[in-house]
Amino acid sequence: MTATHHVGGWRGYTPLAAFDLxxxxxxxxxxxxxDTVLPLSWGDSLxxxxxxxxxxxxPRDGRELLRWRLPEPVTSADHEPAFTMIDSGRCLVRCGPRSIWGLRxxxxxxxxxxxxxxxxxxxAAEFAGGVVWLRERRHGHVAVHADTGSALWKVDVGQPLVRGVVRDGGMFVVAGLSGVLLRLGSDGRILERSPSFAGRAAELVDLGAGEMLMVTKGALKMIALGSSRRGTGPPRAAAVRGSR
Known part of the structure; x- marks a missing residue:
């Protein structure tokens, strides 16, 4: 299969084109x-x-394979994803101000x-640990059951939470805009929080193997989650192995 790279379609300014990688x-x-929102690879399709x-x-020849019509417009924001893959047969799409629709x-x-x-x-919603996570416009996360679509819990820490939910054993780690890290139980309760040692945060990325990357203003910080997994406390500034 030909590996392809796609460009164009941003704000309707240019055609969409594909190149051999x-x-x-x-x-x-x-x-x-x-015009298209940020595309998502779905199996062998786009x-x-x-x-x-x-x-x-x-993606190899641009042929349309399937089309869905939605009751609400797809949410569009510069450089922000709109689609969330749940499994090989189902994808979620952010629509309107408050809705998530599923594509089969x-x-x-x-x-x-x-x-x-x-x-x-x-x-787009985020999918971590079998839970769909939605960020509210003001602050906090809403966690939703991936199969039933029913609300499970809400996380509200009094400040906006950045993109990224990291699985930490049977728990989760999220980050506030101020750089504070919060460890959540499997029921969404806040178990521990770190001091705000990272400065203004933008995103949290799960690297696997008990490590995560925090994207901050002007720096990348590598954080080890070993201490939180053992339940000895939240990640601390000393857990930051390096930044650049």
Whole structure:
């Protein structure tokens, strides 16, 4: 299978085009400008979306494979994802100010997954530890059961939480905008919190093997979660192995 790289489609300024990843030769290009949210690889296909439609294409030749019509417009924000892969047959899409809709690959169905009672951020849901995490516009996370779409709990720490939920054994770690780290139990309760040692945070990335990366303003910080796994306390400043 040809490995491809896709460009274009941002804000409808340019056509969408594909290139061979090995030798850089052009493979195809849409005849007109097009608008799409950040695409998502779904199996051997590529998922795109704009307005009240999402569609699946073959990344090697641009052929449309499947199209879904949504009751609400896909949430669009610069450089922010709109799609969340749950498994090989199901994907979630952020729509409107408060909704998540599910796309079914086998049947082509669209199902309402979750509707919140407050505005959500214009960004895709996150999927970690079998739980779907949604960030509210003001502050906090709402955790939703991935199978039933029912709300499980809410995490509110009085400040916005940044993108990224890290699985830590049977627990979770999230980060506030101020750089504070919070360890959550399997029921969403806040068990421990660290001092705000990282400065203004932007994102938390799970690196696996008990490590995570915190993206801050002007720096990347590597943090080891070993101490929190043993229950001896939250990650501390000493756990930061390096930054640049």
């Amino acid at each position: 090995e030798d850089g030769r052009p493979l195809w290009r849409t005849p007109q400008r097009m 998922l795109l979306g704009s307005g009240t439609e999402t569609w699946l294409i073959d 690959l086998s049947s082509g169905r669209v199902d309402r997954f979750f509707g919140h009672d407050a505005d959500l951020l214009s960004s």
